[in-house]
Amino acid sequence: MKKLFITKIGGNVIDHPEELRKFVADFAAQPGLKILVHGGGKIASELAHKLGISQALVNGRRITDAETLKVTTMVYAGLLNKQIVALLQASGSNALGLSGADLNCIRTQKRQVEDIDFGFVGDMTEGSVDAGLLATFVDAGIIPVLCSVTHDGRGQLLNTNADTIASALAVSLSDRYEVQLNYCFEKKGVLMDVNNEGSLITRMNKTTYRKLVGEGVIAKGMIPKLDNSFDAITKGVKKVIIGHSADLSKMMTPHENPGTVLVG
Amino acid sequence: MKKLFITKIGGNVIDHPEELRKFVADFAAQPGLKILVHGGGKIASELAHKLGISQALVNGRRITDAETLKVTTMVYAGLLNKQIVALLQASGSNALGLSGADLNCIRTQKRQVEDIDFGFVGDMTEGSVDAGLLATFVDAGIIPVLCSVTHDGRGQLLNTNADTIASALAVSLSDRYEVQLNYCFEKKGVLMDVNNEGSLITRMNKTTYRKLVGEGVIAKGMIPKLDNSFDAITKGVKKVIIGHSADLSKMMTPHENPGTVLVG
Numbered sequence: 001m002k003k004l005f006i007t008k009i010g011g012n013v014i015d016h017p018e019e020l021r022k023f024v025a026d027f028a029a030q031p032g033l034k035i036l037v038h039g040g041g042k043i044a045s046e047l048a049h050k051l052g053i054s055q056a057l058v059n060g061r062r063i064t065d066a067e068t069l070k071v072t073t074m075v076y077a078g079l080l081n082k083q084i085v086a087l088l089q090a091s092g093s094n095a096l097g098l099s100g101a102d103l104n105c106i107r108t109q110k111r112q113v114e115d116i117d118f119g120f121v122g123d124m125t126e127g128s129v130d131a132g133l134l135a136t137f138v139d140a141g142i143i144p145v146l147c148s149v150t151h152d153g154r155g156q157l158l159n160t161n162a163d164t165i166a167s168a169l170a171v172s173l174s175d176r177y178e179v180q181l182n183y184c185f186e187k188k189g190v191l192m193d194v195n196n197e198g199s200l201i202t203r204m205n206k207t208t209y210r211k212l213v214g215e216g217v218i219a220k221g222m223i224p225k226l227d228n229s230f231d232a233i234t235k236g237v238k239k240v241i242i243g244h245s246a247d248l249s250k251m252m253t254p255h256e257n258p259g260t261v262l263v264g
Numbered sequence: 265m266k267k268l269f270i271t272k273i274g275g276n277v278i279d280h281p282e283e284l285r286k287f288v289a290d291f292a293a294q295p296g297l298k299i300l301v302h303g304g305g306k307i308a309s310e311l312a313h314k315l316g317i318s319q320a321l322v323n324g325r326r327i328t329d330a331e332t333l334k335v336t337t338m339v340y341a342g343l344l345n346k347q348i349v350a351l352l353q354a355s356g357s358n359a360l361g362l363s364g365a366d367l368n369c370i371r372t373q374k375r376q377v378e379d380i381d382f383g384f385v386g387d388m389t390e391g392s393v394d395a396g397l398l399a400t401f402v403d404a405g406i407i408p409v410l411c412s413v414t415h416d417g418r419g420q421l422l423n424t425n426a427d428t429i430a431s432a433l434a435v436s437l438s439d440r441y442e443v444q445l446n447y448c449f450e451k452k453g454v455l456m457d458v459n460n461e462g463s464l465i466t467r468m469n470k471t472t473y474r475k476l477v478g479e480g481v482i483a484k485g486m487i488p489k490l491d492n493s494f495d496a497i498t499k500g501v502k503k504v505i506i507g508h509s510a511d512l513s514k515m516m517t518p519h520e521n522p523g524t525v526l527v528g
Contacts, residue, residue: 077342081342085366087419089368095365151349155351
């Protein structure tokens with residue numbers, strides 16, 4: 001099977017034009033089949049703030065109301081997605097920006113209202129990803145660039161977590177390719193102590209992970225990402241690396257293992 | 265040759281969610297090969313106003329500065345493009361939203377500074393459109409939905425007039441298809457008297473057009489659209505109709521000729 005790299009980028013890199021430019025150039029320079037998934041950093045919340053759209057919270061959980069969804073769609077599917085695509089094209093990479101609505105490539109389900117109405121949030125289901133379509137693009141040398149806006153197939157755009165999109169793509173493509181999933185962010189990887197970059201966990205399997213969560217060593221914010229990652233590995237993804245965006249080229253080089261490498 | 269309809273929608277329809285929804289449903293219901301090009305209506309200028317971005321003007325001409333380009337990209341490539349795509353998908357039409365940067369489908373040249381620096385405006389050149397790529401999508405039953413954001417191939421997004429994009433697409437695809445170009449807006453078509461919808465010019469060739477321009481009968485705002493249209497006809501486009509968005513289904517029905525039909 002051919003190798004496919006699915007890379008998710010978010011956080012600080014997205015917020016800083018120069019870092020984004022550097023990251024995109026790095027990404028473009030790596031050989032192989034690739035898909036990029038991006039989040040939105042702080043630009044969307046800054047725009048919402050400027051427009052006087054208050055961050056809707058219920059029991060401390062973020063809500064995507066109609067106005068917030070508009071901002072998300074503008075920033076993620078518009079500004080960031082097209083800037084990234086234009087930068088990739090400038091680096092000779094034939095990128096295609098996609099929301100989940102485009103070619104119906106990611107169809108999600110509006111989150112059911114139980115205790116909290118999360119608003120226009122789309123949850124991935126078994127058949128959400130059109131893996132065949134994405135494989136057609138990838139095999140044609142095209143780099144799909146996915147933002148975290150999806151749709152319900154009934155005309156409603158929905159906000160979906162970018163980490164979840166990346167892992168769902170990885171799983172759905174793992175019977176066609178040997179998939180490596182790279183989560184790039186602003187830390188070296190998973191740290192024993194969040195304030196100490198020297199405390200990097202270089203390798204972790206599910207047993208170690210459960211133990212560290214039980215001991216309260218793994219920071220809360222990392223848990224959804226790690227749950228997603230181990231779930232992806234269980235479902236056929238070969239390798240997941242969580243690491244610093246500046247280490248992307250190492251992540252994509254065989255036998256180099258920067259960041260935290262997750263294994264089955 | 266197979267028939268291809270290229271439809272441009274802009275103005276009032278874009279600004280009103282219910283009208284847009286109706287237009288998209290109408291568009292989806294028409295059989296045949298189709299491409300949609302959309303402008304942005306007033307949403308972009310309203311957003312710019314809310315953000316305190318002043319409309320830059322030099323000698324009465326609009327300038328696309330860096331901040332305005334961001335707003336354009338957010339509204340055109342993000343909000344509107346994805347809303348239209350999601351609505352088309354809901355109508356069973358397999359739409360793919362594209363900026364010019366995506367797959368490098370429309371590469372333009374930043375307008376040269378002569379008397380005025382128009383800022384981030386991209387002008388179409390001979391080789392701007394990747395007609396082969398668009399034909400591949402169209403022949404696969406996909407409906408490309410193009411917004412008026414293009415790129416220069418060097419990482420810079422650019423703002424390009426949607427009417428110009430529509431006519432350039434029509435011309436570039438006219439050796440592969442029998443192309444009909446539909447310009448949809450909020451009037452019945454080209455009027456002898458802009459305030460009288462009863463004064464519709466139902467059919468016009470280039471000679472009549474020149475005569476009416478000479479007599480000052482054609483309103484100034486219509487001239488770029490009509491120049492584009494006659495230029496497209498000269499270069500191989502079979503038929504151009506300028507008409508009301510509510511008349512789209514008639515425009516796309518053989519032997520019905522609503523609006524103003526332009527002929528060679």
